[in-house]
Amino acid sequence: MGALLHFLIAIGHVGCLFALDKAFEAYGIHEIMHQIVSGHVWMLYALTIGLVLAFCLAGLYALSATGDIRRLPLTRMAIITIVVLYSLRALAGGISCINDFTWLQCISSIIPAIIAWCYWLGVKERATIC
Helix, strand or coil: CHHHHHHHHHHHHHHHHHHHHHHHHHHCCHHHHHHHCCCCCHHHHHHHHHHHHHHHHHHHHHHHHHCCCCCCCCHHHHHHHHHHHHHHHHHHHHHHHHHCCCHHHHHHHHHHHHHHHHHHHHHHHHHHHC
16 A cells, blocks of 8 residues: 555656646745745756655555565665654644644645555564564
8 A cells, every 4th residue: 555655646746747836835835945946946846756756766665565576675774764754744744734724734644644654564564574
């Protein structure tokens, strides 16, 4: 399930490439994203493409961890890193929901929590085997 969610998130980010400013506005990060890139709009597209690649890589590591594809290097470390990053994302999103609730922010916080949970189950299961 974690791999599937990652590939769906990657596809969603590809879709955002066609309306990047609208996506940033929906999440309330339009201004900060443009400040970060200091007027170099192409960097927003490069960043989004980088995210697509990162989500695909995370999905591949999930498939590697379950044995659906050949074992990738540092699979266990990658899975633990994914659990930590998604747990932090879910926590930050949850705190943001407390301060300024929107359904989009709430859903965007629940999904990383689900992904972290999916991967954590794999880490716990493997810990007894390895």
